[in-house]
Structure formats: C-alpha cells, structure tokens
Amino acid sequence: xxxxxxxxxxxxxxxxxxxxxxxxxxxxxxxxxxxxxxxxxxxxxxxxxxxxxxxxxxxxxxxxxxxxxxxxxxxxxxxxxxxxxxxxxxxxxxxxxxxxxxxxxxxxxxxxxxxxxxxxxxxxxxxxxxxxxxxxxxxxxxxxxxxxxxxxxxxxxxxxxxxxxxxxxxxxxxxxxxxxxxxxxxxxxxxxxxxxxxxxxxxxxxxxxxxxxxxxxxxxxxxxxxxxxxxxxxxxxxxxxxxxxxxxxxxxxxxxxxxxxxxxxxxxxxxxxxxxxxxxxxxxxxxxxxxxxxxxxxxxxxxxxxxxxxxxxxxxxxxxxxxxxxxxxxxxxxxxxxxxxxxxxxxxxxxxxxxxxxxxxxxxxxxxxxxxxxxxxxxxxxxxxxxxxxxxxxxxxxxxxxxxxxxxxxxxxxxxxxxxxxxxxxxxxxxxxxxxxxxxxxxxxxxxxxxxx
Ligand code: PHE
Numbered sequence: 001x002x003x004x005x006x007x008x009x010x011x012x013x014x015x016x017x018x019x020x021x022x023x024x025x026x027x028x029x030x031x032x033x034x035x036x037x038x039x040x041x042x043x044x045x046x047x048x049x050x051x052x053x054x055x056x057x058x059x060x061x062x063x064x065x066x067x068x069x070x071x072x073x074x075x076x077x078x079x080x081x082x083x084x085x086x087x088x089x090x091x092x093x094x095x096x097x098x099x100x101x102x103x104x105x106x107x108x109x110x111x112x113x114x115x116x117x118x119x120x121x122x123x124x125x126x127x128x129x130x131x132x133x134x135x136x137x138x139x140x141x142x143x144x145x146x147x148x149x150x151x152x153x154x155x156x157x158x159x160x161x162x163x164x165x166x167x168x169x170x171x172x173x174x175x176x177x178x179x180x181x182x183x184x185x186x187x188x189x190x191x192x193x194x195x196x197x198x199x200x201x202x203x204x205x206x207x208x209x210x211x212x213x214x215x216x217x218x219x220x221x222x223x224x225x226x227x228x229x230x231x232x233x234x235x236x237x238x239x240x241x242x243x244x245x246x247x248x249x250x251x252x253x254x255x256x257x258x259x260x261x262x263x264x265x266x267x268x269x270x271x272x273x274x275x276x277x278x279x280x281x282x283x284x285x286x287x288x289x290x291x292x293x294x295x296x297x298x299x300x301x302x303x304x305x306x307x308x309x310x311x312x313x314x315x316x317x318x319x320x321x322x323x324x325x326x327x328x329x330x331x332x333x334x335x336x337x338x339x340x341x342x343x344x345x346x347x348x349x350x351x352x353x354x355x356x357x358x359x360x361x362x363x364x365x366x367x368x369x370x371x372x373x374x375x376x377x378x379x380x381x382x383x384x385x386x387x388x389x390x391x392x393x394x395x396x397x398x399x400x401x402x403x404x405x406x407x408x409x410x411x412x413x414x415x416x417x418x419x420x421x422x423x424x425x426x427x428x429x430x431x432x433x434x435x436x437x438x439x440x441x442x443x444x445x446x447x448x449x450x451x452x453x
Pocket of ligand 1: 025028030228230231232322
C-alpha cells in the first residue's frame with residue numbers, strides 16, 4: 001500500500017534541532033544514572049570505557065539513527081518499512097517501541113522522585129539534618145505508596161500533555177533556555193563539592209582508573225549507559241531525525257549533542273563523587289545515590305536552599321524533555337502506522353506506560369517481595385531495557401546501515417545529496433561496518449555471561 005508523502009512537521013531552526021535532540025539526551029541518565037552506575041562499577045575505569053564507547057559506538061549510531069529517520073521521513077518502525085520494504089528489518093523498530101515502554105516506565109518513577117525533591121527543597125526539609133537523616137528521608141519517601149505514585153502520575157500527565165500538543169509547539173520551546181541554566185547550576189554545585197573536606201578521594205575515585213574493579217558486567221553497563229544517555233538504540237533519534245530539515249548538517253548535530261551530553265554527565269560525576277566521600281556515603285549505594293548525596297552538599301552551601309530548589313526544578317525539566325522524546329517514539333508509530341490520531345495515540349500509550357510505571361514505583365515499597373530472578377521489578381526493567389534492548393537495537397541499526405543500506409545511499413543522506421564534504425564519512429562507515437557491530441556483540445555476550453574468557 002503506497003503512502004502519500006505529506007509535508008511533515010519539522011523543527012523550525014538549527015538551534016531547535018540541537019535543543020530537542022540534546023533535550024532528549026540530557027536527562028536523568030546524566031545526573032541520576034551516570035553517577036550511580038559509575039559508582040557501582042568502580043569509577044575511573046568505568047569512565048574510560050564509557051567515553052570510549054561514546055566515541056566509537058555512540059556517535060556513529062547517532063548519525064545512523066538521524067540518517068535513517070531523515071531519509072525515510074517516518075517513525076521508528078515505518079522508517080525500516082520504507083527503506084527496506086518486504087524485509088524483517090522493521091523488527092528493529094519493534095524492539096525500539098518495546099524499549100520505549102519499559103524505559104519510560106522506570107524513568108517516570110525516578111522523575112517522580114525529583115518532583116518530590118522539588119517540594120522537599122522548597123519546604124526546607126533538609127535543614128539541619130545529618131547525612132544519615134537525609135538518607136533516611138529518602139528511604140522513607142521512596143518506599144512509600146501514595147506520594148511516589150502521585151508524583152509519577154503528575155509527571156506522566158505533563159509528559160502526555162506536551163506530546164499531545166505536537167512536536168513544534170511542544171518540544172522545541174521548553175529546552176532552549178533551560179538547558180544552559182542547568183549547566184550553570186551543576187557547575188556551581190561542582191565548585192562547592194570540590195571544596196568540601198575529603199573531596200580529593202572522590203575525584204580520584206572518578207578519575208583514576210583501577211581496572212581490577214571493572215567486571216565484564218561493568219563493561220556492558222558502560223555500553224548500556226552510553227546508549228541510554230545518548231538516547232540511542234530504540235529509535236528516538238530516528239523519530240527526531242525524521243523531523244530534521246533536509247538542510248541541516250547531521251554530522252555537526254551529532255557532535256554537538258554528544259559533547260553536551262557527555263560534558264553534563266562528567267559534571268554530574270564531579271558534583272557527586274567528592275560529596276559521596278566527604279559525607280561517607282557508599283559510592284555503590286544504587287539508584288538513591290543522587291538523592292542522598294546532593295541535599296548534603298546544598299546544606300553546606302551559602303544559598304543552598306535556593307540552589308537546591310532551582311537544581312531539582314531544572315532536573316525535573318531535563319527529565320521531561322527526555323520523557324517526551326521517549327513517548328514520541330510510541331506515538332509517532334501509532335499515529336503513522338496504525339492511523340490513530342495524535343491525541344488517542346498519546347493517551348493510549350501513556351496509560352499503558354503508567355501502569356507499568358506504577359509497578360516499578362511500588363517495587364521499592366509494598367511490592368518489594370515480588371521479584372523475578374531475585375530481582376526487583378524496577379531493576380529488571382532498567383537492566384533489560386538499557387543493557388539488553390538498547391545494545392541489541394544499536395547492533396541492528398549499525399548492521400542495517402553498514403550492510404543493508406550501504407555506503408552510497410547513506411552518504412547521500414549524510415551529505416545532504418552530496419552538497420556537503422563529509423570528510424569523516426569513510427571513518428564512520430568503517431566503524432559502522434566492522435568495529436561497532438563486533439564490539440557490541442562481544443561486550444553483550446560477555447556481559448550477560450554467554451561467553452566466558
Ligand atoms: N537519554 C535520556 C537521559 O539521559 C533517557 C532516554 C533514553 C531518552 C532512551 C530517550 C531514549 O535521561
């Protein structure tokens with residue numbers, strides 16, 4: 001069945017494209033997830049491997065996703081149907097849509113926590129509390145039922161409202177001013193954190209690589225985190241790519257988004273690890289790390305009340321610009337392939353995701369006994385999406401570009417019909433065809449224990 005190519009909604013400006021893609025990339029992944037995953041996997045060595053994956057795998061995959069989306073002008077599943085008609089390649093998009101459900105489910109749990117922390121900061125709840133008391137506050141809150149659920153519902157409601165309003169009016173507008181402000185806030189926090197007594201230990205934990213602390217699972221976690229943080233492997237950037245105008249330079253968009261995302265993750269690490277050690281918190285404390293650490297830093301800061309409040313507001317907004325990009329993957333698919341309206345697709349998708357999300361939230365509290373493979377539901381969804389589905393999605397995307405679409409057709413898209421030079425193209429193609437697929441496959445198979453040294 002042939003589809004007529006209607007003119008599609010596009011991002012309206014160069015800055016809009018970068019803002020939207022960076023808005024997707026920068027989020028809880030950088031500030032909540034990066035420090036805690038790095039902490040669990042030994043710090044410095046993890047960081048090195050992570051950076052290597054960002055450059056050798058993340059950037060090429062991002063360029064591939066943008067190219068696929070912009071060439072096809074479709075959603076994550078439709079793009080493959082259009083570029084590879086009559087083949088099973090569309091299955092890559094199916095994996096992406098499945099990942100979107102899982103990721104937004106647990107993402108909205110944590111985003112709900114940040115909303116609670118906006119209120120806790122506003123009401124000065126951390127005032128005069130010791131480190132232990134601050135940790136207890138987090139424990140009491142996130143194992144509860146009513147408040148974590150209410151915040152999650154509110155967060156999903158706002159995400160839904162923005163996605164329902166559509167790409168142009170919804171997504172672009174919010175990211176332009178708030179991202180730079182977030183960076184500024186984190187820099188201020190970094191300065192305070194680095195000047196705490198005992199900060200040096202945290203700096204060395206993050207920056208001196210001790211490879212004896214890095215396991216094969218840790219290497220897989222670094223790969224999963226690279227994909228998660230850059231919003232790769234599930235068609236988010238295929239979907240956004242389809243909204244990028246044919247005049248934009250994809251290569252430089254990739255570079256700018258990657259730099260923004262990586263710098264913010266590093267700054268988050270520098271803000272958190274010195275404080276982790278200064279306040280005697282365990283670096284492998286898990287998903288609560290940021291929530292237990294940063295309130296201590298704000299306490300020790302002149303104007304800490306104000307900084308804490310602004311920080312958690314900005315973090316919630318950063319989470320929102322990511323969550324809309326996750327929901328958009330599902331909505332664009334339902335709208336274009338299942339002929340649903342944007343409105344009903346958004347409501348339907350958000351409702352199912354919220355149901356899953358409720359399970360994630362409750363798995364810290366009343367449902368903590370319900371485990372699968374002795375794993376809490378939250379962790380199970382987080383692991384299976386980030387460390388399994390995203391790498392598999394990424395692997396298939398690079399195979400698609402490298403071995404199906406091929407150099408000529410890809411070059412056409414990346415170079416805006418050969419009007420740009422794209423000197424990096426041969427290196428990109430080499431990474432895509434050989435290095436990235438082999439590396440992803442090996443890391444994945446070792447990481448899940450299917451191969452053994
Ligand atoms: N990259 C986002 C973050 O760092 C999360 C995300 C993952 C968004 C996958 C889209 C797709 O918070």
